[in-house]
Amino acid sequence: MTALDFEGRQVPVEPGDSVASALFRAGVRVFSRSFKYRRPRGLYCLTGDCPNCQLVVDGEPAVRACVTPARAGQRVERPTGWPSPDRDVGSLLWHLRSLMPVGFYYKTMLRPRALWPMAERVIRRLSGVGPVARDRQPVRRERLTHYADCCVIGGGIAGLAAALAASDRGESILLADEGTIGEKLAPGPARTRALELHDALARRTGVTILERATAVGVYEGPLVPIAADDFLHLVLPKRVVVATGAVERHPLFVGNDLPGVWLGRGAARMAGAHRVAPGREMVFWGATEESLESLEVLRRAGVVLKGVVLPVGLARTLNPAEYPLIADGEIIEARGRSRVRSVIVRTTSGESEIACDLLVVSLGLEARSSLLRQANPAFVTGTGDVVEPHGVPPEPRREAGCFCLCEDVFTKDVADAWGEGFQSTELLKRYTTATMGPCQGAMCHRHLTGFVEARTGPAPASRATTARPPARPIRLEDLAAGARYPLEYRTALHDRHLGLGATMEWTGVWKRPERYGDVLEEYRAVRERASIMDVSTLGKYRIAGPDATEFLERLYPCHVKTIAPGRSRYSLLLNEAGYVFDDGLICALGPQGYYVTVTSGGADQAEGWFRDWAEAWSLEVHIGNVTATYGAINLAGPRAREVLAALTSEPVDNTAIPYNQHREVTIAGVKCRVLRVGFVGELSYELHHPRLESEALWDALLEAGKLCGLVPHGLEALRLLRLEKGHIIVGQDTDFDATPAKLGLDWAARMDKREFVGRSALERLGRLERDRELVPYRFPGPGAPLDGAQVLADGERIGYLTSSRFSPVLGHGIALALVKRTNGTVPSTILAEDGSGQRFEGTRAQGAFYDPEGVRLRA
């Protein structure tokens, strides 16, 4: 025997069972406690629309038991109720309801204020639909994208027929149903028809059918996210057909939320499909042809008929000898404490009480229209009951009982809210929270509009409220589906860094070593001996073609034509507004064009920028993004040349490769382009090489470096080293509107050039007073403020430190500060305050802090 575990009890499961039907067969009647008053709630719709059967299944809260298949070993619990959901002390709240009028949060507990946090804790425990299981294993879900001509939501007869018709026209189809096809239909001709259509559709090509897959919403595009257990399916169709059908009307009368009150389809499904009689003695209240089918299913299941309330027209079709007919009556009350004991029927001849334990109500359909209402009609159509429920008589307009099952809003609450002046659907919705629960108005939206319409007539006050996704309850893991992978780029040396015990950090999309061990030791290696760093993350391009020189000349703010082959030049990259968005090197290769680098973070953006301008100017130029093709290792330090010389037979001295020049040299058997650069302020060689050879080159450098105690350095050492040289990092020391002048780099924009991108903007901006400037400051004393510290002058906040470190070689703090200019100048002394409570007195510095003449890097 297969069984599920219900609150520690073994409950047998039969084939075809939902969690709800298995529990009901085992005698469970109270499935949940209502949101506010802890009223007992039992099975009601069995179509996944009402909130009554939301249980905790395997630790997942708010699972709709009636549309969840029962499985052996499932752990099922009711979420709330103390000491038990069947006998909940909290149900006393119902008797205190006059103390909790509609909107009582807004009216009570305003003071003393200090009491509210305590009250809130109590309320949170008493209300709601149960706790979130904190020990639940997170479920990772992926996204799967589908392209289809036509997305059909709903696998009922209407949806299947629409899908077949579209398939006949040659459209590709994706059809999704939140259950399995036909499962909500009681056995009968309709179900047979649905299964036939399903078979026909499933045999077609170009058809995808997703079962147990719930459409979350219809978004612009159109985009239809569909939540299922395997994936969050993202459907990108050309058009959408909504065939979500209809739900039976939720009737309003006193006691309409008692366990034992069922909607006709739900009761028929329990009796017909699951073969469990929903009760012993039934009063049936119907109004449609369909209701008679439900009545028959229940009668055949052996339910004793105590009264059948029907309109005269329908009543005439039944034999009075077999059916205890009550023509033209209506139910005005269901009585009982925790379940139905009797109902009050009102007819023209008066009221009478009928004892029963089951009241089945089948008064017609309300379109399940949320998806249709939230969508753009240009690409979405409805079909079937969702557009026009068939055979639906006018609805009795009673105002009594529970209005909104999810939020526990009673008709009296809505009437009170109306009396307080909330006199439109949108206002009533917000004030009472009716229609805002898990069912999103599936049961009560019609009542809300009807209530207002009865008082104000048609629109605008009674207009339907805006429908928004999600149309059905969805899981947080569906919202997070596919979102767990940040794009992570790794260099070819990633494993080497890990092997050396590096602490890795994110820089844009790249993972890079922040440090290998002691930052100070790495720093000393660069300043005193030799060190290497993986700079493969640099953006690298080959620019070639007949117009390459003209292209770069028009693009860059520096002179490009004058860069002789074998030489390199540092340049800023400016956008049209004259603002610095990147920087890098231009290396002239001669007839082969140029080798151009940009910063690690800017590689993608720069490529788009190159291509955009090449196209705009219609120049014959080839742009190759070789960022991932080449690795690069920077070898730096006073003894770097010794290390290099040990690995090559070619000359690498100062005449063979002078500062700011580059050569092709084979190092340790690896063909490298060697760039003499100066970011860290020491003699350095940037070795650009095919990335497949990165590890071999790295290993050779480490090995050869043993002669002088070479160790690799990470980003933190780099940040200190370059700050000592006063070199900026674009993005850290620049802000959105950093012009070269603002950064103190006027020289980098050659205004003697006739044209470059951003030149007009710089000329324009040059006429304006510059209000901020990036300035170096030194802080005497043993420490340095943190990055981002506030800068004060004469008691006024005038800016912040973009970078700040203690310089071991200089023995004092050094920083770059972006500060406000007053009367065309910046203060010569400042105070920096970083929130630690300590204040640092800083004095203006000029040029680089370390080796201002650049003797060391030219060595």
Add this chain to the structure above:
Amino acid sequence: MALMIPCPTCGLRPYTEFWCAGELPEHGGEASEADPLETDFQRVWLRRNVAGPQVERWFHAAGCRRWLTLTRDTLTNGIHDGA
């Protein structure tokens, strides 16, 4: 939101593969003789921001890495190929 972009090289692809560079600025247009800086200012900073068909530049970042120009209706997201 979903939006399918017709890329001349790759076909119809979801917009998430692209960067949108917004309304097409008049690239490299001839500066007016009268006040070239004012012309430049307008080209750099002023956008029409139309509610309706708008000529835009898109870059197929996760595809062919080429730019394309298209006309998109900002009200409906309807796309007309070419500019």
